[in-house]
Amino acid sequence: MLNVIWLFLIVSAVIYGGARGQVNEVTAAAMASGRSAVDLVLGLTGVLCLWMGLMKIAEKSGLVHLIARALAPLTARLFPEIPRDHPVLGAIVLNVSANLLGLGNAATPFGLKAMAGLSELAEDKAVASKSMITFMALVTQSVTLVPASLIALRLASGAANPMDIVGPSVFASLCGTAATLMANSAMARRHARRRK
Amino acid sequence: MAVINLLAQWLLPVILAGIPLYGYLKGVKVYETFIEGAEEGLAIALRIFPFVLAIFMAVGMFRTSGLFDLLARAISPFTTLFHIPADVIPVVLLRPLSGSATLGLVGEVMKTHGADAFVSRLAAVVQGSSDTTFFVLTLYFGSVGVRDPRYALPVGLIGDAVGFIAAILVCGWIFG
Numbered sequence: 001m002l003n004v005i006w007l008f009l010i011v012s013a014v015i016y017g018g019a020r021g022q023v024n025e026v027t028a029a030a031m032a033s034g035r036s037a038v039d040l041v042l043g044l045t046g047v048l049c050l051w052m053g054l055m056k057i058a059e060k061s062g063l064v065h066l067i068a069r070a071l072a073p074l075t076a077r078l079f080p081e082i083p084r085d086h087p088v089l090g091a092i093v094l095n096v097s098a099n100l101l102g103l104g105n106a107a108t109p110f111g112l113k114a115m116a117g118l119s120e121l122a123e124d125k126a127v128a129s130k131s132m133i134t135f136m137a138l139v140t141q142s143v144t145l146v147p148a149s150l151i152a153l154r155l156a157s158g159a160a161n162p163m164d165i166v167g168p169s170v171f172a173s174l175c176g177t178a179a180t181l182m183a184n185s186a187m188a189r190r191h192a193r194r195r196k
Numbered sequence: 197m198a199v200i201n202l203l204a205q206w207l208l209p210v211i212l213a214g215i216p217l218y219g220y221l222k223g224v225k226v227y228e229t230f231i232e233g234a235e236e237g238l239a240i241a242l243r244i245f246p247f248v249l250a251i252f253m254a255v256g257m258f259r260t261s262g263l264f265d266l267l268a269r270a271i272s273p274f275t276t277l278f279h280i281p282a283d284v285i286p287v288v289l290l291r292p293l294s295g296s297a298t299l300g301l302v303g304e305v306m307k308t309h310g311a312d313a314f315v316s317r318l319a320a321v322v323q324g325s326s327d328t329t330f331f332v333l334t335l336y337f338g339s340v341g342v343r344d345p346r347y348a349l350p351v352g353l354i355g356d357a358v359g360f361i362a363a364i365l366v367c368g369w370i371f372g
Contacts, residue, residue, distance in 0.1 A: 006250060009254035010257055012261070012263055013254075013260070016261045016266070017260065017261030020261070022262060026257050030253050030257050033256040034249060034252075034253070036252050037245065037249035037253075040248055040252075041241055041248055042241075044241065045238065048237040048241055051237070052237035052240070053230035053237070056236070057216055057226055060229050061221075061222040062222060106208075109237065112336065115336050116340055118340070119340035119341075119342070126343045126344060127342065127346065128342050132337075133347060136332070136348050136352065137351050137352065139327070140333070141326075150320055150323055157303065157311035157316075159311035164317075166324070167370075168325075168367055169321045169363070171325075172326075172366055176362065177355065179359070180352065180358070183351045
């Protein structure tokens with residue numbers, strides 16, 4: 001699926017851009033993307049390493065384990081196939097809470113750490129496991145209580161009350177989360193049947 | 197507000213100092229352990245770079261070619277049918293692909309219509325209530341070398357679609 005989407009975006013851009021006489025701009029955009037990717041990943045690397053360092057301490061001291069166990073009743077329902085006190089559950093909980101607080105920079109390292117843990121538990125490393133997909137559903141539909149950059153943008157644009165979008169956005173977000181979790185369990189069941 | 201600000205201000209520093217302190221009290225060699233973890237971070241950054249590049253390249257080319265605007269215009273007759281403002285469509289379409297580009301679009305909508313117009317608020321709610329599904333999937337799966345995401349993309353996109361419909365309904369109700 002990713003192969004087809006990626007190929008479509010590139011090939012159609014060259015054909016359509018070329019037909020409109022914009023072929024130079026399309027080429028320039030491709031080259032510029034190299035720079036943006038470096039900017040993003042390099043910009044992320046420092047903070048990523050910082051949180052991974054802290055995370056390692058939290059892991060070795062048993063803190064992650066503690067958090068995992070405290071929220072086990074909840075996570076056990078979402079991830080029945082993961083052992084109840086596995087540290088990967090701690091990383092998942094930390095990722096979700098960081099997203100909730102709008103700490104995107106902290107959320108990504110926790111999330112990648114959780115993915116590494118889920119990968120260790122997976123039978124086939126090249127294929128997304130059931131728990132990985134459930135986790136991705138949680139990450140992509142995460143609820144943000146403090147969308148900091150959005151509030152800043154609204155403030156800069158002269159909104160009377162920059163915070164007034166938070167309530168509706170949390171509500172819409174919760175609807176998305178509920179829908180995604182339902183779709184996830186329905187599709188997981190369908191895939192499990194197909195495998196048998 | 198003041199309490200929330202104070203909490204937000206102190207949350208990170210408390211975590212930054214608290215984790216190493218807890219580790220030290222539990223007998224962890226905090227400095228060496230931090231270095232060890234940071235090294236792992238470096239490895240992850242290297243691993244995710246090609247995936248970020250691939251997405252940026254495709255999205256950048258697609259937007260510049262003008263296909264993106266064409267797509268937004270092509271579906272606008274359907275969206276006006278449901279009283280969805282035309283200017284919010286590019287925001288919805290771009291959201292799963294790129295967070296910063298979407299934020300830029302929301303900024304443009306606010307500049308054109310004013311920050312407190314219905315379109316602007318709807319655009320902001322769409323941005324705030326969803327995530328860069330496509331980007332996040334490539335990044336996270338890429339970081340552990342998963343090549344077959346199975347049903348992860350449809351699951352995420354269903355959530356985005358429902359979140360968008362909910363955003364329209366709740367905005368119509370509160371701001372309409």
